[in-house]
C-alpha cells in the first residue's frame with residue numbers, strides 16, 4: 001500500500017500512541033475500495049470514522065482504559081488482581097502514567113463475546129482509548145483460555161480502539 005506525501009503528513013498529526021492503529025484502519029478502507037494508494041482524503045475519512053477522538057488528545061491528557069473479562073470466570077473472580085495491577089501500574093499496566101483512569105470493567109456477555117460490540121460502542125461515547133483483554137481470557141489455568149479472543153480483539157480494533165492483551169499476568 002502506497003501513501004502519497006500529503007497523506008503521510010496528515011498521518012503525522014495523529015498522536016503516536018494511536019498512529020499505527022489509524023494507519024491500519026485507513027489502509028483497510030482503501031483496500032476495500034480496490035485502490036493501492038492512500039490520499040489525504042482517505043486519512044480525513046478514516047479520521048472521521050475511526051480516530052476522531054485522537055485529535056482531542058493534546059487538549060485532553062487523560063488516558064481512559066477499560067477491561068473486558070470472561071463472563072464464566074467472573075462468577076468466581078471479583079477482579080481484584082486486575083485492579084491491584086492497575087493501581088500499582090504492574091505488568092500490562094506498566095506503561096501508563098498518573099493521568100490514566102479505568103472507566104469500564106465489563107464481562108464479554110458469554111461466548112462468543114456477544115456483548116462486546118455494544119459495550120465498546122458505549123465506551124467510545126465516554127472516549128475510551130485502550131481496552132485490555134483480561135489475563136483470565138489469555139491464560140490456561142482453572143479455566144481454559146478464551147477460544148474467541150482473536151475475534152473479540154478484532155471487533156474492538158475495528159471500532160478504532162487500541163487493544164492490549166492481558167492485565168495482571
Ligand code: SF4
Nearest residue numbers: 070108111112113146
Ligand atoms: S467468549 Fe471467551 S471470555 Fe467470553 S465467556 Fe466465552 S471463553 Fe469466556
